[in-house]
Amino acid sequence: MNGEPIRNIVIVGGGTAGWMAAAALGTVMGAMPDLSIRLIESEAIGTVGVGEATIPQIIAFNTMLGLDENEFVRETHATYKLGVEFVDWARKGHRYIHPFGSYGLDMLGIDFHHFWLRARDLGHGSELDAYSIAAMAGKAGKFIRPQNERPGSPLAKLGYAFQFDASRYARYLRRHAEARGVERTEGRVVEVLQDAESGFVTGVQLDGGEIVEGELFLDCSGFRSLLLGQTLGVPFTDWSKWLPCDRAVAMPCTLAGDRQPLTRSTAQPAGWQWRIPLQHRIGNGHVYASAFIDEDEATRLLLEGLDGEALAEPNRLRFTAGHRERLWEKNVVALGLSGGFLEPLESTAIHLVQSGIARLLTLFPTTAFTPHEIGRYNREGAQEYLDIRDFLVLHYRASERDDSEFWRYCRALDPPEGLAEKLAMFESSGRVIREHEELFTETSWLSVMVGQGVQAGGHHPVAQMLDEAETVKRLAHIRGVIESTVGQMPSQDEFLAANGSAI
């Protein structure tokens, strides 16, 4: 292998991204002799203070760290999440769920939804939600872990994630990382030092004067993008044309209203509002487009939509949808907000940190920093952002709403190429195809397409091998099995208590 082993890794920033990176590197590489992993963070600067909803992939990350799930849930005051409930998105008064896991049961080797589409064409309408154990359990406030050892049971089709207090998660990971040799330094980076010839970062200077040197730097400095953006000047790919929301106002409130294991997204006149129930409070925020609504009105709408009493002053945030053209430049890898941001409509930001860490571990460099690894990292990272972008744009583009300037803008959007192709395929044949290894599965695409009212122009010919009566009978059977399984599941509160995870 070319080059010397990396001996000093410096992580700049101690938000969710910084501590996830520290915990992962500590777990995998902490025992390597002669390797130092150092994290610098500034309490005075603080973290972004939001980021509570996750997707099922986080289970793999926590497992890789060796975390005990019941302890993790208790420590982070987490609740379980079975999907996202979209309210008023297709049109006012309408709601649907993007569930985790998959729909129905496998039938004749083709995707279940083709039988559902056929039944609908024959006039036997039933909600798609009724074929998802996650959606039905979510609505009923129930939770149990999937039971993969029972392949015929809908419980094998259940997927789940968590909703947690992000600052508690970071503190929890900090303990984990420090126990595995990661050294934390409190301080503010005031200067980034570079090699005059190569431009590689050689060290960072702290406000106290100390210089922390390293061979590999992880930029986890948040929206500031201190190393990748400010120092190395890697340009930003701006997608605000497709995703015009560029502001958020966040505010936690006391527990009140439903306690379903679901993140809720309610469409607003110029954006949407999140509601994330945790064990001790509800996280809320309004994501909006400043070209269509001002800050005061956005804050007023948020307050109007709270279920409980506000617990803090509004936290106002600004962002631009998109990502740095290259997430790895020279010896700097950006993780988290320093690399890019896509609005939290499908809770993907923490996942992007996770997949960036996984990719870095796979392609971990030596001091030679060969272009093959860097190029691959950047190609895969950019593709991942692009896939998520297309999925998010679908939510806006497919809405029937035309009751505000914002929604009329969204409806008139020219969809990006990949999304246009997916829409055309579904509209002509009812097919939903997952590209390469993209994050969102057929279930995700289907739930949002159907939920937002995109009409399928047909179904797979194999679905006609079952006659009408048999199709109706089998669909009713699946709905019945799901209903009775949900009936026997414990409530989320019962499950938390039974597993020692309640606070």
Ligand code: FAD
């Ligand atoms: P930050 O939390 O901003 O951390 C930056 C760190 O860098 C801090 O420790 C700071 O002190 C340090 N720092 C900065 N400058 C310096 C300096 N000069 N010297 C020393 N230290 C410095 N993600 C999800 O997965 N689900 C969600 O539901 C979700 N909701 C979100 C809602 C909104 C409105 C926003 C904006 C984001 C949301 N996210 C969500 C994203 C999520 O919050 C972030 O991806 C995640 O918290 C990672 O943030 P970070 O660590 O990159 O940045």
